[in-house]
Amino acid sequence: MRISRLSLVPSSAVPTAISAQGLRRTYGDVVAVDSLDLEVVAGEIYGFLGPNGAGKSTAVRMLCTLASATAGTASVAGYDVATEGEKVRLSIGVALQDAALDGKLTGRETLTLQGRYYGLERGSIAARIEELAPLLEMDAIDRRVSTYSGGMKRRLDLAAALMHNPEVLFLDEPTTGLDPISRAVVWEQIRRLNRDLGMTIFLTTQYLEEADALTHRVGILNEGRLVAEGTPDELKRTVGSDVVVARVAGDTEVAAAAIGQVPGISHVEVYGNEVSAATGDGASAISPVAVSLAAAGVEVTDLSIHPTTLDDVFLELTGARIEVEE
């Protein structure tokens, strides 16, 4: 499988926040992450996009020193994750996929303990809790976490990860399972952290729109391998500006062949009963596509056109769509 690396490749002038060379992790015979090469510059929001089981969380766990690599090397904030684990841990904040909170503690106790784990003094802890108030529901901060909603837990988890002002913030699927309002709050705070504090943020997501809206660069991960990397726009441009999607009742291979003959169609992909065709100008291509399908005797149940999304990029690269699991 090819790896396309597009522009915004880190230059030597900007310090590297996260770097990995040939990172690999296996569990028995299962290869969770394979030959991962990464370079994330300081101040960047970098997103790992991929379906469940792609290896995103395993990669994050290795970079956070929580899991050791089977092979390869990695450094975070300039420290080797294998040999300088404590320095890495002092430099990072992490919110994993499942909010790792103790339901018997209150929100304030959770943050206070988190501050102590990072060596913060009492006064600094109180000040940080006030500073993190935008993420929290302060009227609930003295309630036990077990009474919090899922969204409140995720935001408390994020606040805990920020207690010590980390240089690099790892967010593993930070908005999975959140309601739209909570998701918007988290997105806004991620942008603010990056813009106001220059914090490097490494996030994993299975939401295309999240990667599109938040990240400066995206790495597309599939079956443990990085299959493409670039800005969202660059990745989309590799497919085309528009995608024509035909849902057909008959033979999709016949439909794909018919669409492929239409001038201006660059790639054709089949997924289920869908045939997707990339083109530089969807408006001009849709009528010839319809005519070609009709001429081939293909029964079309739906024919639509939409701007290229990262899902189309993923389909183009892997032949599959990202199935989002809440």
Added chain:
Amino acid sequence: MSSAAGLRPASAEVVRARPSGFFKDMVSVSNRALRLLPRDLEAIIPALLVPLFFLVVTIGAIQNLADQAVSGLDYKAFQLPVAIMTAVTGMSRANSLVIDISDGYFDRLLMTPINRYALLLGLMVADFTLFMVMAVPVIALGFAIGVSFGATGVLGLLVFVLFGALWGLAYTGFPYAIALRTGNPAAVNSSFLLFFPFMFLTTAWVEREVMTDWLAAITWFNPMTYALEGMRSLFAGWRGWALGRALLAIGAVGLVAQTLAFRSLRGRVRRG
């Protein structure tokens, strides 16, 4: 929800993480465990009621027989160490540790700069405190039924409680090892099975002289025998040899159990 102002630190000096040092790390971990103890009473109260119940029932059932079999034996005092040991053996934060593992909180701790050994020692500090507290109602019941530390006084009483707590601390290595190795609450609860040979193949109920030969022989190899005898010796006076053997027995159990626990901790940290 609060208004979405920025998260920029208000203070001129940006707060940054720094290593706390081993002792502070241990205090932080034990603080959390101690803070949670009163919120975990459903686990603590039954563990306390069982030894109180058995203390009363055992004395009621066996005292007359014991008095006839061994002249001069104060069976109430004889049974008090058993009640303490029953209260503290297997009572630990291991179940909480398993919940931390399954809920991901343990991963959160592993991603902080906390010293790895402090993660376990902090819990044990909380356990030790709990053991000392759990001894109070048992001792109170002992006093209520007429047990006296007349020969060694308050210091004897303190040493008595300390030995019980040390035994409990030594034993915690087993449930912690199982918790860290398996992450399974059922497996941790099964560690209580170890309690039975420790407690029943010993001089818990009667003196060695009135046992059958085979059981009396086994008691010589059971470290709890020596812990119990050391604690019982405090009712008669200061007997260095008995106390020394008790400490050695507790130390031996602690060495084995804690080695298992810290090996399991290293294994879990390494496995990730």
